[in-house]
Amino acid sequence: MSPTFWLYAALVAGVLAILLAAYFAREVNAADPGNDRMQELMAAIREGAMAFMRREYTAVAGFVVVLAILIGVLLDWGWPWGWIAYVFGAVLSALAGFIGMRIATAANARTAEAARRGGVREALPLAFRGGAVMGFTVAGLGLLGLSLGYLVF
Secondary structure: OOHHHHHHHHHHHHHHHHHHHHHHHHHHHHOOOOOHHHHHHHHHHHHHHHHHHHHHHHHHHHHHHHHHHHHHHHOOOOOOOHHHHHHHHHHHHHHHHHHHHHHHHHHHHHHHHHHHHHOHHHHHHHHHHHHHHHHHHHHHHHHHHHHHHHHHO
């Protein structure tokens, strides 16, 4: 099969992975978040996690900018857009991390409530879906980013 076929196959696989992640995220968010105390704890955990992500991404952004400049100045690949591809990948990676953290913090109280109500039989699928969102988001955005990179650049 031609390389073009595999390029479009990767693009379709990336879209399917993102759609599956969105489906799992919707299922997690639809689950019962528990009583008021559980929701209060979930909100506090989310607030702390998002504060950490903002601080981490601020530090990483400086590194990304410096490295993008170095790539643009020092590497001559015969292709002037190497630094753009690097920044594009960094943005997709940050987006995957943000989405994963949002769903992970949404899943924690919901999984605890599912375990309280129905035991491991009810909690495990919910916990799995919460974790799968991150995996499918990383894989999907990676495939989309690489495929689009080949198509555009």
